Amino acid sequence: MTSLDAKAKTLLALHQPGDPVVLPTVWDAWSANVAVAAGFSGLTLGSHPVADSVGRSDGEGMTFDELLARVTQVTGAVEVPVSVDIESGYGLEPARLIEGLLGAGAVGLNIEDTVHSEGKRLRSPEEHAELVGGLRAAADAAGVHVVVNARTDLFLRQDGDEADRVDRAIARLLPAVEAGADVLYPVGWHSDEVQRRLATELPLPINAIAQPGTPARAHLAELGVGRISFGPLLQAALGAEASKLLTAWN
Numbered sequence: 001m002t003s004l005d006a007k008a009k010t011l012l013a014l015h016q017p018g019d020p021v022v023l024p025t026v027w028d029a030w031s032a033n034v035a036v037a038a039g040f041s042g043l044t045l046g047s048h049p050v051a052d053s054v055g056r057s058d059g060e061g062m063t064f065d066e067l068l069a070r071v072t073q074v075t076g077a078v079e080v081p082v083s084v085d086i087e088s089g090y091g092l093e094p095a096r097l098i099e100g101l102l103g104a105g106a107v108g109l110n111i112e113d114t115v116h117s118e119g120k121r122l123r124s125p126e127e128h129a130e131l132v133g134g135l136r137a138a139a140d141a142a143g144v145h146v147v148v149n150a151r152t153d154l155f156l157r158q159d160g161d162e163a164d165r166v167d168r169a170i171a172r173l174l175p176a177v178e179a180g181a182d183v184l185y186p187v188g189w190h191s192d193e194v195q196r197r198l199a200t201e202l203p204l205p206i207n208a209i210a211q212p213g214t215p216a217r218a219h220l221a222e223l224g225v226g227r228i229s230f231g232p233l234l235q236a237a238l239g240a241e242a243s244k245l246l247t248a249w250n
Contacts, residue, residue: 008144008146011081016226018225021226026074028074036080044108045106047060048231048232048235059087064086071105075104083110083149084109085109089111094134094137097138098146102142108147112152112185113172125173152172153187154172154186166197184202184206184207206224206225206227208229210229
């Protein structure tokens with residue numbers, strides 16, 4: 001596990017608020033190689049683009065083993081650290097999740113608080129923190145500091161009153177900090193004011209989602225973001241371009 005732990009520590013060190021790491025969201029060995037050739041020093045596999053690439057739906061429409069098969073292909077193709085979106089955990093125990101990820105060569109994970117297998121209910125902050133803590137403990141037991149990115153879907157779901165949604169998102173993520181998260185992901189499209197507040201009031205690097213093709217890195221850096229990823233947007237942008245190319249031949 002020494003090599004994996006070194007990769008995990010390298011990945012963690014890349015998260016610098018104000019100088020964010022950009023982790024292109026990839027889905028297979030080809031997209032991973034394209035991103036590394038473009039000069040990126042880390043990658044993340046997004047559940048949505050991976051699911052699309054294997055003919056499954058997002059929201060745990062693929063199995064954890066199907067995800068791991070794709071992770072193994074990616075880590076076998078590139079040397080940079082790789083993080084993986086494991087959605088809400090596929091109903092599996094933390095030890096099984098960590099064992100599977102490390103076995104596939106991954107050194108980071110996203111874990112969200114929407115439970116897809118239970119009617120897409122939202123975990124309580126304490127329940128989400130308990131899962132984060134279990135993942136941290138399992139990683140520690142394996143001797144690898146897996147980079148845990150704790151995500152809340154509160155903004156995506158638009159649950160509750162918008163007036164206090166930022167307060168509630170912060171309150172949801174703070175227990176995950178105590179449980180051992182390394183990064184926090186209040187996923188959604190935020191105003192500059194909200195993004196800056198999240199980066200200021202939360203004590204860990206913040207993950208922001210961005211649209212590839214826009215000059216957003218410097219702007220998000222100024223707002224205090226520590227990590228940028230693309231979700232399904234890179235795959236969608238490439239798909240739109242491919243459609244244009246193919247349409248000309250139809």
